[in-house]
Amino acid sequence: MLNYNSLTAAVSLAQVLDNKGLAIRAIDGTPLASLVRAGYLPNPDVGSLEMSIEERIMFGAQSKNAAGVVEHDLVMDEVLEVLKKTVAWNLDVARNQVNPSVKAACDFVQQYVDDALTLKNTAISVRADKFAEIWDSHYLTGLVERYNETPVKDVKLSITVPMADGIATPLALVETGVARFNTELENFIATLPDGYVQEIYNKIFVNRDESYNSSLLAHLNHLYVEPTQILVIFLLASRLCEITPEGVQAGLNEYKEYVIDIMSQAARAVCRALERRESNSKRKVLVADWSRFREDDIGINPVEIRVNADVYDKFLSDGGSPEVLFGAFVSDRNSNYDILLERKERYIKVWESQERVMATNLRLQKANHFQTGLVRAIEKEIQELPEDLLVTERKVYVVELHKYIRQMPNNWYEDDLFITVRKVICAVIFPHTNAYDILSTMDTVAKEHPDLDPREWGLLALMEFIPTWVATLITKDAPGQ
């Protein structure tokens, strides 16, 4: 039935319309049109003409049909039954499908863009090859100096030496008979990443797969490996000279000769590393390697300039900076310590200029990253959409996505990402639902009433969303109708 307070609530708006000479009607075929028709009195019963307009409307909505049933009530029940399910389904889709989908897509886009921008931010860096304290140990010098003149011999890494039971801890793999040196070794190992010593052991003594480089010299080449690796190989081989783990696939003499060869070659390489360190410090050799990349690679591949830490520390204290090296990298790659400092202002200017170009590129690229991230994120959501929610083939959604993206403004990424992604998902994947209106209304209500709980936001949102939808069932009558 029609409640009187619904009528009185509508009076003021009806008067406003009347004062402007406007007429509205329910759009044919809608639930509202069915309701209006059910309560309409085309030929007023006797006596209704004397009623006020309000009384006539109430009278019509309460009148019974030939079967003695109030027609308006009957239609209202039928309409509510259908609409209630529709609204509940829309709420369910909005909350349990659209919202998680938007969140996942936002996370994807943000991660995609962050990854891309991180690459840009770390586009160029300085890596200081620092010698651990153990390299200053006189015990170490004592252990390796007798191998200083050992002739170079490339040992083919062919014998598998399983890690002995019970000595799998890093220290046990490298310990010596000298207690004080073992303490230094323990401190040295503490500075290494977890599993580093075991990894080197496996690389040199265990792994024999197809990709494996069997040349010992390749593992000791200072151009490609850090001094730490050379030292650890020496320590591991020294230990293996003292013990013979079970399961070695060679005779005892062959094994002994094999590990002694590895140890002596590694000891010789440690001697060279010590010499290079001293020589580099004396000659102020700052740059160990300008990296294999060129200046054009900045922003595409991470460029890492390797420097000798001992000299780099002095370089910084003498007024140098990473930017001086960056400037040299993109210009003349001059490695001379004194010239780098002498021309440091020029190198910094060169680098600043390069940075400005990179910043502009970054801004231009940012738009591309967001665009690509958004497309990939929503394509992923389309592929993961449950079968029962599909209203067409997945490829049709993808076509719609690309169509939608094309008409978005170029600077869309400057807006709130969550709202933008929601718009796209609702327009492309859920256009047949009212999810976007429901969620947007919920946002507005939540901002207005942050103290309420989400279910209360839901009620206030419905109070806005449902009348808004009902109003779409009303149209303005053409003049003269």
Place this chain on the structure above:
Amino acid sequence: MSKNYEQNLTVLANAVELSANLIMCVAGEAVSNTINGERIPPATMKSAIVATIQRKLTKDQGVV
């Protein structure tokens, strides 16, 4: 009052009634049926409904 007034009022009264009934049907299940533990008085709810309808009619059709 004109004939338009009767027609307009009929449409609007039914729109308000339908909106209010639909809100109350859904409330209590997927969303709350109270605010701060209190039910919203029907007259208050209907007044809010009319304001929303008026805003929508103004925005979409410029009728008000």
